[in-house]
Amino acid sequence: MKQVPELQDFIAGFAQANRQAVCGLSARRASRVSDLMVMSTPDTVASRSEASDIGAACHLVKQLCTSSEANEFSMLPANRHLRWLRGRIAIKTAVQVGFRGHIARPLSAVDIDVYRDEHGAPHVRVDGVSQAVFVSLTHKDNLSIAFMSAQRAVGLDYETVKPRSAAFLKLAFTPAELQLLEHIAPPERLAWYTRLWCAKEAVSKSLGTGLKGRPKSWVTTQIDGERLLCHNQWVTTQQTASGILAWTYRTSVS
Numbered sequence: 001m002k003q004v005p006e007l008q009d010f011i012a013g014f015a016q017a018n019r020q021a022v023c024g025l026s027a028r029r030a031s032r033v034s035d036l037m038v039m040s041t042p043d044t045v046a047s048r049s050e051a052s053d054i055g056a057a058c059h060l061v062k063q064l065c066t067s068s069e070a071n072e073f074s075m076l077p078a079n080r081h082l083r084w085l086r087g088r089i090a091i092k093t094a095v096q097v098g099f100r101g102h103i104a105r106p107l108s109a110v111d112i113d114v115y116r117d118e119h120g121a122p123h124v125r126v127d128g129v130s131q132a133v134f135v136s137l138t139h140k141d142n143l144s145i146a147f148m149s150a151q152r153a154v155g156l157d158y159e160t161v162k163p164r165s166a167a168f169l170k171l172a173f174t175p176a177e178l179q180l181l182e183h184i185a186p187p188e189r190l191a192w193y194t195r196l197w198c199a200k201e202a203v204s205k206s207l208g209t210g211l212k213g214r215p216k217s218w219v220t221t222q223i224d225g226e227r228l229l230c231h232n233q234w235v236t237t238q239q240t241a242s243g244i245l246a247w248t249y250r251t252s253v254s
């Protein structure tokens with residue numbers, strides 16, 4: 001986890017780079033909200049509660065969550081509690097920061113209701129308004145990263161780069177996808193497997209379905225620098241020392 005600061009820097013820089021993003025929210029909302037990413041770590045939880053154990057999580061849920069979120073939390077197995085909470089803190093922080101200065105009063109955490117649809121995709125209700133912004137969430141080890149956009153549905157994925165077995169490659173990628181990577185030297189190819197995998201996850205999240213256990217239905221057909229055309233949708237990937245971050249904006253309706 002010592003390489004996480006580089007990822008954190010990238011995520012902070014992403015908000016800066018997107019400061020000018022323009023959006024049209026509901027008439028009751030401000031017109032300019034930056035797209036941004038927020039990372040939540042055990043320290044994030046600890047900084048809000050002086051601890052990061054399960055007891056602290058229950059306490060924080062009472063402080064930060066709506067009653068329906070608290071209900072969702074109570075239905076989870078205990079080993080999912082901290083991950084769930086980190087994810088909700090990341091989403092709520094992204095929405096709070098995004099709206100800061102654009103509406104009359106700062107949003108508190110309980111003004112933002114994060115709920116999941118029947119497919120598991122996260123959505124937010126801000127001050128009672130559904131889908132005022134779009135969000136996507138990814139967890140890896142003890143990190144959770146949220147991506148918020150006021151423009152359109154988004155998908156985010158983060159994975160560490162690691163050796164992949166032949167069985168995984170066969171299950172995950174089509175022969176044409178593997179051929180796309182053939183010209184890349186083996187040491188760098190490992191990271192590219194992860195880019196392609198993250199692209200599949202990000203696109204499937206932006207469409208609200210997830211992979212549905214069929215990773216080969218989400219096919220990369222073109223690579224342009226660090227961008228991948230996956231399932232006819234461009235995905236941007238960023239390699240940091242700790243892994244690959246991939247994000248996309250939904251462009252199709254299916």
Ligand SMILES: CC(C)(COP(=O)(O)OP(=O)(O)OC[C@H]1O[C@@H](n2cnc3c(N)ncnc32)[C@H](O)[C@@H]1OP(=O)(O)O)[C@@H](O)C(=O)NCCC(=O)NCCS
Binds near residue numbers: 119136201205215
């Ligand atoms: C459900 C799925 C989106 C999970 O993605 P993942 O990369 O495994 O996990 P991540 O941590 O990146 O993302 C988890 C988050 O995705 C979001 N998510 C779940 N289902 C979603 C959906 N249908 N649409 C959009 N987002 C979804 C949720 O916010 C979830 O976090 P939460 O449970 O705290 O709310 C999906 O792509 C999946 O099934 N992955 C399993 C891997 C797989 O299929 N392997 C095949 C073997 S090769």
